[in-house]
Amino acid sequence: MVTRRDFVKSCAVASGAAVVGLRPGAAAAADAPKKGGTLRVGFYIEAATMDPHLSGSKVDRQVYHNIYEPLVTLDTRLGIKPGLAESWSQPDPKTLVFKLRRGVKFHDGTDFNAEAAKFNFDRMKTEPKSIRKGEVANIDTVEVVDAATIKVNLKKADASLLATLTDRAGMMISPKVVQERGVELGRNAKGAGTGPFEFVEWVKDDHLLIKRNESYWNKQGGPYLERVRYRPIPDDTVKLQSLQGGEIDVIDYVQPRDVAAVKTDKNVMVVDVPSLADFAYQLNHGRPPFNVKALRQAVAYAIDLEQIVKGVWLNVGYPANGPIPPTSWAYDKAIPPIKRDLAKVKTRLAEGGKPGGFEFTMTTNNIPLSVQEAEVIQAQLREAGITMKIRLVDASTLISDGNAKNFEMISFQWSGRPDPDGNVYQFFKTTPGTSFNWSGISHPPLDALLDRSREVSAQAERKKIFSEITKILQDELPMIFIVHPIEPKAFSQRVQGYEAIPDGMMRFKDVWLK
Numbered sequence: 001m002v003t004r005r006d007f008v009k010s011c012a013v014a015s016g017a018a019v020v021g022l023r024p025g026a027a028a029a030a031d032a033p034k035k036g037g038t039l040r041v042g043f044y045i046e047a048a049t050m051d052p053h054l055s056g057s058k059v060d061r062q063v064y065h066n067i068y069e070p071l072v073t074l075d076t077r078l079g080i081k082p083g084l085a086e087s088w089s090q091p092d093p094k095t096l097v098f099k100l101r102r103g104v105k106f107h108d109g110t111d112f113n114a115e116a117a118k119f120n121f122d123r124m125k126t127e128p129k130s131i132r133k134g135e136v137a138n139i140d141t142v143e144v145v146d147a148a149t150i151k152v153n154l155k156k157a158d159a160s161l162l163a164t165l166t167d168r169a170g171m172m173i174s175p176k177v178v179q180e181r182g183v184e185l186g187r188n189a190k191g192a193g194t195g196p197f198e199f200v201e202w203v204k205d206d207h208l209l210i211k212r213n214e215s216y217w218n219k220q221g222g223p224y225l226e227r228v229r230y231r232p233i234p235d236d237t238v239k240l241q242s243l244q245g246g247e248i249d250v251i252d253y254v255q256p257r258d259v260a261a262v263k264t265d266k267n268v269m270v271v272d273v274p275s276l277a278d279f280a281y282q283l284n285h286g287r288p289p290f291n292v293k294a295l296r297q298a299v300a301y302a303i304d305l306e307q308i309v310k311g312v313w314l315n316v317g318y319p320a321n322g323p324i325p326p327t328s329w330a331y332d333k334a335i336p337p338i339k340r341d342l343a344k345v346k347t348r349l350a351e352g353g354k355p356g357g358f359e360f361t362m363t364t365n366n367i368p369l370s371v372q373e374a375e376v377i378q379a380q381l382r383e384a385g386i387t388m389k390i391r392l393v394d395a396s397t398l399i400s401d402g403n404a405k406n407f408e409m410i411s412f413q414w415s416g417r418p419d420p421d422g423n424v425y426q427f428f429k430t431t432p433g434t435s436f437n438w439s440g441i442s443h444p445p446l447d448a449l450l451d452r453s454r455e456v457s458a459q460a461e462r463k464k465i466f467s468e469i470t471k472i473l474q475d476e477l478p479m480i481f482i483v484h485p486i487e488p489k490a491f492s493q494r495v496q497g498y499e500a501i502p503d504g505m506m507r508f509k510d511v512w513l514k
Contacts, residue, residue, distance in 0.1 A: 033497060035212075038227040040412035042239045044367060045231040045395045047208060050189035050199065052168040053130050054121055056399045056436070058415040058504075061168065062252060063230060065505045066208055067193040068108075069096055070170030072119070072162060074501050079107055080162050083195065084112060085089035093157035100148045104217045106174035108191030114144040121152075121173040128148050131403075134321050134426030134435040135169040140452065158454045159462065160421030165369070167503070196223035196509040203344045207231050219435055222497075223446040224512035236368055240490075243268060249513070252506065254488040255369060263488055269495070273487040274502045276416025278323045278423050280479040281362065281409050282402065286440040289360050290408060294352035295404065295478040299409075301348065302384035302396045303377055304340040309483055312373045316488070320481035322415075322470035323423040327484075328504065329459060330420035334469040337481070338474060345384045357385035363401060364411035366392035373482070374411075402438045409439065410444075412479065415504060418465050425450050428469075439478035 029486065041062075042360050048057040052064050068316070071085040085098040104112040119140040124132040138158045143151040148499040154161070164170070178185060185192060189199035197210040208230040212223045231248065235474075236255045240410035242248045244265060254262055254270065283290040283299075290296050305319040312398055319337040324330050349355050362377070364370045378388045393401065401407050414436075426435055427449050430442040446469065453465045473479070487504045498512045 009430040010258050020038050024246050031496075031510040031514060033222070033224050035224045035508070035512070036226050037249075038229055038494070039225050039250065039508060039511060039513065041230045041250045041252065042227060042233045042242060042248045043230055043252050044232070044234060044236070044239070045365070046205060047202070048232070048399060049186040050192070050202065051185045052171045052173065053120075053132050054186065055129060055168060056131050056403075058413065059395070061251075061415065062506050063208060063210070064168065064171060065195075065507045066162065066228065066509070067189060067195045067199050068171040068173065069189035069193065069195045070167060071165050071172070072170060073125050074166050074418060075501060076499060076501060078149055078502055080166060080418075083166075083170070084117075094154040096152040096154070096161065098150050098152065100150065101111055101217065104146050104194055104216065106172075106177070106191060107213060108174050108390060110174055110176050112172060113147045113196050114150045115147075117150050117172060117174050118142045118144050118177075120172050123178065124172075125203075131435045132169050134429070134437075135164050135422075137273070137431065142503050156451065157457070159457050160192055160419040160425070160454055163417060163419035164422055167422075182334050197225075198227060198490055202225070205232065210379055215311060218488075218509075221341045222508070222510040222512065223508070224497075226510060228508055234367060243490055243492060246492065249492045250506070251490040256312075256314040256489050258490050259314070259316055262488075267493055269491045269493065271489050271491070271498070273489055273500050273504045274327045274421070275317070275483055275487050276418065276503055277415045277487070278320065278325065278416060278481065279317075279483045279485060280412050280414070280481045282319065282407070282438045282479050283409055283477060284407055284439060285442075285478065286405060286406065286407060289352075289354070289358050292352045292439075294348045295354060295358060295474065297475075297482075298345050298348035298352060298384070299355075299381065299386060300338050300474075300477055300480050301341045302381050303345040303480065303482075304380055305337050305339075305482060307340075307374055307380070308373060312369065313483055313485065322481050323427065323472050323479070323486035324420045324466060324470065325416060325423075327422075328420050330463045330466040332470060334465070334472070335467065335470050340380070342384055344513070345386075350384065357387065359387040359388040359389070360408045361391050362409045362411070363391045363393060363398065365398055365409045365413075366394060370411060403435075405438060405440065409480075412436075412438070418503060421453060424466070424469060426453070430472065435479075441478035443472065443476055446476070479493060486496070 047059045070083050073083040087099045089097045111286045124136045140155045141154045196216045200209040200214050202208045211227045237483040292343050314366050364374050374390045374438050381388045430447050494513045
C-alpha cells in the first residue's frame with residue numbers, strides 16, 4: 001500500500017523544476033534549443049471542444065494551455081505569476097485590479113486589451129452553456145478602467161479567485177472570433193488565442209494540429225517547435241508501443257500497469273507529475289435510488305478503496321478521503337477515507353427501505369482503466385447485496401449526461417485546481433449556476449462553510465473550514481471519492497526542455513526536439 005508519506009514525497013520530487021532532457025543535477029542540456037520539428041502527442045481520448053468557456057474535459061485543457069493564455073499562470077510550485085496580466089493589486093477584499101500587457105494580439109490580428117478581457121468575463125457569466133459560471137459566480141462586474149486596466153468587483157471576498165484564473169476561467173478568447181464563429185468555435189479555434197501556438201485543424205478521431213505563433217509576444221525562450229500534433233489513441237497498449245517504437249514523442253498519461261516497465265526503458269523518460277486530481281463518482285440526489293441518504297451510504301460502505309487503489313491503480317495514487325488531494329495544504333490526514341463495512345451496509349439498506357438490496361446503473365468512460373475499476377466496484381457491491389449495472393459511454397456523452405443530470409451514478413475525473421476551492425465549491429454549492437453540482441446536493445450548513453472558505457484569507461483557518469466540509473461530504477455523499485492519482489508522463493529521448501507544472505497540463509512553449 002502506498003503510504004501518504006511516500007505519495008507526498010513522490011509529488012514533492014516532481015513539483016521541483018524538473019526539466020525533461022536534463023540529468024538530475026545537470027546545469028544545462030548539451031545542445032542549445034533549436035527551432036523546428038513536429039512534436040507528436042498521444043492522448044487517451046478525443047478532445048471535446050476548443051471553446052474554453054464550454055469545456056469540461058481535461059484533454060481540452062492540455063491543448064488550451066498552448067493556444068490560449070490566462071491572465072495569471074502557475075510556476076513549478078503552484079505559485080501564481082503574471083500571464084496576460086503583467087501585475088495586479090487588491091485595494092480592498094472585494095476588488096482586484098489587473099494591469100494587462102500592452103501590444104499583445106490574438107492570432108486573428110486583433111488586439112488583446114481591457115475590452116477583450118471584459119468581453120470574456122461577461123461571456124463566462126452569461127453564455128447559457130458556459131461551464132465557467134461556477135468559477136466566476138462571485139464576480140459581480142468587470143469595469144474597463146483604461147485600455148490596459150480592468151477592475152474586477154466581487155460580490156464577496158474570494159481568496160481562491162487568483163488561482164482559479166490560472167486556468168480556463170482566466171483564458172482569453174478573441175471577441176471577434178467568438179462573435180463571428182459562434183458554435184463553430186468548438187471545432188475551429190483558428191485565430192482565437194494569444195498563446196505560443198496557433199490552432200490549425202482538428203480532424204475528428206485522427207488528429208488535432210497546432211503550429212508555432214511566429215508573432216508571439218513573449219520573446220524569451222520558445223516557441224521552438226514548428227508544430228504539435230495531438231492524436232487520440234484509446235488503446236493504452238498501442239499508445240505505449242507507439243511511443244517505444246518512435247511513432248509518437250509524448251504520452252499524456254502512463255497507465256498504472258505500465259509504470260514499472262516504462263521506467264526501465266532507456267529510450268523513454270518518465271516524469272511523475274504530482275496530482276491535484278479528484279477521481280470520484282457523483283450520485284444523483286434528485287432521483288431514486290440516491291435521493292435516499294441511507295442508500296448512498298450503503299454503497300459507500302460497500303466499496304473497498306484500498307483494494308481499488310492496490311488492484312486497479314497498482315498503488316499509483318492514494319485512497320481519497322474527500323475532494324482535496326494530499327498534495328494540497330488543505331488536506332487533513334486526520335480524516336480517514338471511508339472504510340468498507342458490510343455490517344453498516346446492512347444497517348443502511350434497512351434504514352433506506354431496501355433490506356434485500358437494490359439495483360442502479362453506473363455511467364462511466366469506455367476506457368480500460370475505467371472499465372476495470374467499474375467491474376471491481378460492481379463485484380464489491382454484489383458481495384454486499386447491491387446490483388450495479390455498468391453503462392459505458394464516450395467522454396462527450398459523459399459530460400452531457402452529467403450536465404443534464406441524466407444518471408444515477410456517474411464517473412467524474414477532475415484534474416484538480418491549485419487552490420482547494422477549485423476542487424470543492426462548484427461541485428457542492430446550492431447556488432444555481434455552479435456548473436458541476438451534478439449531484440444536486442443542497443445543504444445549507446455546507447453552503448455556509450463553502451462561502452466562508454472564500455471570505456477567509458488566513459490559510460490555517462481555511463484549512464479548518466475545508467476539514468469540516470470534508471466531514472459533511474463523507475456523510476451526505478454527493479460523491480463517492482475513490483483516488484487521487486499520480487500522473488506519470490512519458491517522453492522520447494528527442495524531447496528537451498519540458499518543465500512539469502503540478503497541475504499536470506503539458507505546456508510546450510519551451511520544448512524542442514533533439
